[in-house]
Amino acid sequence: MKQFSGKVLFLDRCDINTDEIIPAKYLTEITKEALKPYLLEDLSLTGFKNKEDVKDKAVIVTRANFGCGSSREHAPWALEVNGINVVIAENFARIFRQNMYNCGMFAIELPKDKIEYLFENYAGKDTSITIDIDNDKIVVTSSEQSEEIDFKVGGFDKTLVKEEGWVGYADKNY
Amino acid sequence: MGKTIAEKIFDAHRVNMPFPDTHVLKLDRVFCHEITTPIAITDLIARGMDRVFDPTKIKAVIDHVTPAKDSKTAEQGKILRDWAKRHGIKDFFDIGRNGVCHAIFPEKGFVRPGYTVIMGDSHTCTHGAFGAFAAGVGTTDLEVGILKGVCAFHFPKTIKFVLKGTLKPGVYAKDLILFLIKELTVNGATNMVIEFTGPVIDAMSMESRMTLCNMAIEAGGTCGICYPDMTTVEYLWEFIKDEFKTKEDALKEYTKWVSDEDASYEKVYEYDVTTLEPMVTFGYKPDQVKTVKEMSETKIDQVYIGSCTNGRIEDLRIAASILKDRKINDDVRAIVSPATPAIFSIALKEGLIEIFQNAGFCVTNPTCGACLGMSNGVLADGEVCASTTNRNFNGRMGKGGTVHLMSPATAAASALEGKITNSQLYKA
Numbered sequence: 001m002k003q004f005s006g007k008v009l010f011l012d013r014c015d016i017n018t019d020e021i022i023p024a025k026y027l028t029e030i031t032k033e034a035l036k037p038y039l040l041e042d043l044s045l046t047g048f049k050n051k052e053d054v055k056d057k058a059v060i061v062t063r064a065n066f067g068c069g070s071s072r073e074h075a076p077w078a079l080e081v082n083g084i085n086v087v088i089a090e091n092f093a094r095i096f097r098q099n100m101y102n103c104g105m106f107a108i109e110l111p112k113d114k115i116e117y118l119f120e121n122y123a124g125k126d127t128s129i130t131i132d133i134d135n136d137k138i139v140v141t142s143s144e145q146s147e148e149i150d151f152k153v154g155g156f157d158k159t160l161v162k163e164e165g166w167v168g169y170a171d172k173n174y
Numbered sequence: 175m176g177k178t179i180a181e182k183i184f185d186a187h188r189v190n191m192p193f194p195d196t197h198v199l200k201l202d203r204v205f206c207h208e209i210t211t212p213i214a215i216t217d218l219i220a221r222g223m224d225r226v227f228d229p230t231k232i233k234a235v236i237d238h239v240t241p242a243k244d245s246k247t248a249e250q251g252k253i254l255r256d257w258a259k260r261h262g263i264k265d266f267f268d269i270g271r272n273g274v275c276h277a278i279f280p281e282k283g284f285v286r287p288g289y290t291v292i293m294g295d296s297h298t299c300t301h302g303a304f305g306a307f308a309a310g311v312g313t314t315d316l317e318v319g320i321l322k323g324v325c326a327f328h329f330p331k332t333i334k335f336v337l338k339g340t341l342k343p344g345v346y347a348k349d350l351i352l353f354l355i356k357e358l359t360v361n362g363a364t365n366m367v368i369e370f371t372g373p374v375i376d377a378m379s380m381e382s383r384m385t386l387c388n389m390a391i392e393a394g395g396t397c398g399i400c401y402p403d404m405t406t407v408e409y410l411w412e413f414i415k416d417e418f419k420t421k422e423d424a425l426k427e428y429t430k431w432v433s434d435e436d437a438s439y440e441k442v443y444e445y446d447v448t449t450l451e452p453m454v455t456f457g458y459k460p461d462q463v464k465t466v467k468e469m470s471e472t473k474i475d476q477v478y479i480g481s482c483t484n485g486r487i488e489d490l491r492i493a494a495s496i497l498k499d500r501k502i503n504d505d506v507r508a509i510v511s512p513a514t515p516a517i518f519s520i521a522l523k524e525g526l527i528e529i530f531q532n533a534g535f536c537v538t539n540p541t542c543g544a545c546l547g548m549s550n551g552v553l554a555d556g557e558v559c560a561s562t563t564n565r566n567f568n569g570r571m572g573k574g575g576t577v578h579l580m581s582p583a584t585a586a587a588s589a590l591e592g593k594i595t596n597s598q599l600y601k602a
Contacts (some may be wrong), residue, residue: 073312
């Protein structure tokens with residue numbers, strides 16, 4: 001299994017699309033590692049500096065419809081090669097969400113008020129998150145406080161995370 | 175309780191349900207292009223599983239950057255080409271025979287009502303125009319599709335549009351879908367299938383239905399679907415005439431793939447489109463839509479007519495009818511990319527290519543290039559493009575550029591004026 005623990009990057013915007021996560025001009029790369037410097041290069045978000053802000057982060061917390069647009073799995077790959085294996089959002093575009101689980105990564109949906117709560121209480125406070133996969137809990141810790149938040153994950157999604165993706169599972173079962 | 179077309183297709187293709195609400199479906203078609211497939215191929219090789227489930231059900235094309243622009247894109251083409259050859263994939267469309275995937279695959283008759291289709295491309299929803307369940311997927315789903323011929327989906331919750339009235343002259347499927355995306359928002363159909371029904375759709379050509387379904391993904395939709403009818407049969411007839419005695423027989427078979435009247439929907443929207451005006455996007459999301467009139471006077475640097483949304487013969491005919499015997503504005507450059515070689519040939523025979531050239535357009539080979547800022551018409555920082563494509567995302571056609579999505583008629587008229595404007599075909 002991958003690592004699901006570390007510092008949080010808060011992206012306070014809805015509808016962050018795949019072209020912002022990884023621009024199409026980098027889709028000519030044929031290794032995942034080559035995508036590393038370009039993660040979130042075209043993100044339209046005031047004050048955001050992609051190289052500095054992404055550094056040492058392991059989890060993204062964002063708003064609704066993250067990963068909308070293209071089917072490019074380069075988007076989760078660009079996250080993965082930067083050490084980010086968890087995105088927590090109000091909801092995800094279908095293809096992006098499936099791509100995350102297909103790669104054995106977490107795309108966790110929380111209700112709007114919980115997302116709002118995380119932004120209000122944890123953004124800008126050197127926050128870390130650990131996913132407790134056995135108990136379906138998000139453990140969130142800042143310089144000021146720590147708590148657990150429940151999340152729901154389907155059986156298929158959890159299996160893909162544990163088996164590190166869809167290819168191995170499909171090969172065994174189909 | 176009746177069933178929607180998507181539920182019927184799921185029922186006919188379900189292999190099993192390994193978990194609640196996880197439907198593993200058998201695939202009729204796996205489509206591939208050179209951007210998202212090579213990493214699936216190299217991963218299969220690395221795993222010692224370089225196999226394909228059925229070479230006759232896999233179709234492949236080089237379309238995103240073609241002819242190759244550099245060594246990296248040449249390598250992507252080579253990986254796909256070598257793989258197609260190695261596995262006996264006969265329907266591989268290489269340079270010279272290649273076109274934009276969602277234009278060339280339907281044109282070859284590869285999609286039929288009731289089919290399940292996946293491709294590593296979000297605009298795969300286009301093929302729902304034939305009454306198929308067609309979904310864009312990532313490289314891993316594509317890889318499993320290639321290897322096993324299956325893909326997993328959640329239950330297909332469905333939104334239904336009932337579209338009544340008649341589109342005014344100068345108002346097209348593109349204007350309609352931009353309006354509907356504005357109504358739904360970019361997150362309004364996430365995880366859902368969108369059915370387009372009603373007299374407006376019944377009167378539409380397959381090309382227009384493909385334009386509609388193509389942009390279902392821009393509202394988050396898994397697939398856009400139109401019910402198969404005689405228009406579908408006529409379009410497919412040359413490919414199916416050995417399967418059926420008459421067109422009526424084909425229609426009878428295909429209308430199995432229509433939703434039941436008592437099917438259950440997430441939401442049903444009804445619109446009369448008679449007063450709909452030509453529409454155009456602003457900003458960086460496809461649901462940011464205004465009328466062309468509201469956006470007129472917006473200056474443009476480039477016009478692009480093409481793509482899987484609006485690069486078909488119907489689109490070129492409309493644009494050419496506006497450009498005939500006229501010249502584009504001095505401050506504008508314009509590019510047209512017929513979406514397939516067959517479309518290019520028809521346009522040549524009908525004199526459309528000459529009209530575009532005389533108007534001052536650059537005519538390129540069929541390719542996706544400019545739409546996603548990869549080649550053949552990338553914008554410079556600060557430039558504005560009037561485009562018949564499907565995404566106006568920040569930087570989509572080039573870093574720092576702005577894209578306004580519109581119909582081919584509006585794009586052609588805007589090329590003449592150097593600013594966004596209604597075509598003379600539209601009478602308010």
